[in-house]
Amino acid sequence: MAHAAPTPGMRTPGTRAPSGPPSGTSSGTSSGAGHATDVFGERTHLVMKWAVPVALGLVFGYWAAANRRSAGPITGWNILFGFVAALAFIALYVGIRAVAPRTRREVHALMWAVFAGCAIGFLVNQSGSSVLYSVGVSLAVAAGFFAVMFYRYYTHEDAEGHRIE
Numbered sequence: 001m002a003h004a005a006p007t008p009g010m011r012t013p014g015t016r017a018p019s020g021p022p023s024g025t026s027s028g029t030s031s032g033a034g035h036a037t038d039v040f041g042e043r044t045h046l047v048m049k050w051a052v053p054v055a056l057g058l059v060f061g062y063w064a065a066a067n068r069r070s071a072g073p074i075t076g077w078n079i080l081f082g083f084v085a086a087l088a089f090i091a092l093y094v095g096i097r098a099v100a101p102r103t104r105r106e107v108h109a110l111m112w113a114v115f116a117g118c119a120i121g122f123l124v125n126q127s128g129s130s131v132l133y134s135v136g137v138s139l140a141v142a143a144g145f146f147a148v149m150f151y152r153y154y155t156h157e158d159a160e161g162h163r164i165e
Contacts, residue, residue, distance in 0.1 A: 053093045060119065061086025067126035089119065105153035112149050117142025 040048075065082030069075075092115060100111045121138025125131065156164055 053090045053097075056093065057086040057090035060089040060123075063123055064126050067123055067128075070128060085122075106150065109146055109149035109153050113142045113146035116145040 061082040061084075064085040065078050068081060069078045096111050096115050100108045103111070117138040120141045121134045124137045125134040158164060
């Protein structure tokens with residue numbers, strides 16, 4: 001028979017409820033978010049809110065530029081292409097991150113799947129592969145990404161899109 005693991009403040013059968021919070025624990029979270037697993041502060045979340053898209057965008061831009069030059073010399077146009085690809089990636093990532101949580105879980109998962117599929121398809125296309133091959137890889141990545149994201153949102157949200165604690 002399975003039992004719940006004890007947590008601070010949890011009563012065992014036959015004991016009285018404590019009148020206040022248990023000693024050594026606080027009654028709330030430091031960030032005010034209300035998530036029990038939130039170990040970082042608000043400042044860290046704010047920094048990472050912008051650091052993650054920029055880091056991913058720079059990696060994406062470098063990868064796209066490297067695929068496009070196909071082991072040739074690095075030129076100014078190649079560097080410019082990499083930065084423009086990075087900027088487009090960052091803008092789309094931030095835009096989807098802002099809009100997607102306001103949608104139903106199916107649309108939310110679909111938006112991230114389309115984004116991931118298009119990004120990978122673009123990278124494959126820059127390597128000189130045929131358009132049909134890059135579309136096929138893009139669709140395969142998008143389908144897998146949709147399945148994973150839909151499962152995540154389906155198990156962590158109710159039908160109205162409210163996060164389940």
